[in-house]
Amino acid sequence: xxxxxxxxxxxxxxxxxxxxxxxxxxxxxxxxxxxxxxxxxxxxxxxxxxxxxxxxxxxxxxxxxxxxxxxxxxxxxxxxxxxxxxxxxxxxxxxxxxx
Numbered sequence: 001x002x003x004x005x006x007x008x009x010x011x012x013x014x015x016x017x018x019x020x021x022x023x024x025x026x027x028x029x030x031x032x033x034x035x036x037x038x039x040x041x042x043x044x045x046x047x048x049x050x051x052x053x054x055x056x057x058x059x060x061x062x063x064x065x066x067x068x069x070x071x072x073x074x075x076x077x078x079x080x081x082x083x084x085x086x087x088x089x090x091x092x093x094x095x096x097x098x099x
Contacts, residue, residue, distance in 0.1 A: 005077070005078035005079050006031040006032070006076070006077040006078050006079070007030045007031050007032070007077050007078075007079050007080075007081060007097065008030065008031065008032040008033075008034060008075035008076060008077030008079070008080050008081070009027040009030040009032070009033045009034070009080075009081045009083055010033075010034045010036075010068075010071045010072050010074070010075050010080055010081070010082050010083070011023070011033075011034070011035055011036070011071065011082065011083050011084060011085060012035075012036045012037075012038055012064075012067045012068055012070075012071050012084075013035055013036070013037055013038065013040065013044050013048070013085050014037065014038040014039055014040050014044070015040045015041060015042050015044060016040070016042075016044050016085035016086075017040075017042040017043050017044045017047055019085040019086050020035075020044055020047045020048060020051070020085050021047060021051070022088060023083065023084075023085050023086070023087060023088060024047070024048065024051040024052075024053060025051070026088040026089040026090075027081070027083065027089050028051065028052070029094065030077075030081070031077055032054065032075065032076060032077055033048075033051070033052060033053040033054065034053065034054050034056070034071055034072075034074045034075050035048040035053045035054070035055050035056070035071075036055075036056050036057070036058055036067065036070055036071035036074070037055055037056070037057045037058075038058060038059065038061060038067055039057075039059040039061070045057070054074065056071070056074055058070055068082060081097065
């Protein structure tokens with residue numbers, strides 16, 4: 001039997017305070033949640049921290065792909081799930097991931 005792989009959920013966010021709580025709640029079961037804040041002027045970073053996410057900051061926007069790569073760099077899990085603040089992991093998707 002192989003060892004269970006650790007899952008890191010990674011997202012970039014900027015001014016997503018309204019959407020973050022539900023998104024973060026839907027992945028709260030992950031081993032690690034990484035949020036790279038891209039210069040928010042709202043309390044996105046505070047919300048993520050309160051939800052248990054590791055929050056990093058990068059205001060140097062060089063494009064969506066580069067910012068996602070930066071965020072992924074902070075992940076320590078064996079597997080990475082990239083998600084956006086307006087997305088949710090359903091119970092069915094969680095079950096599939098855990099299998």
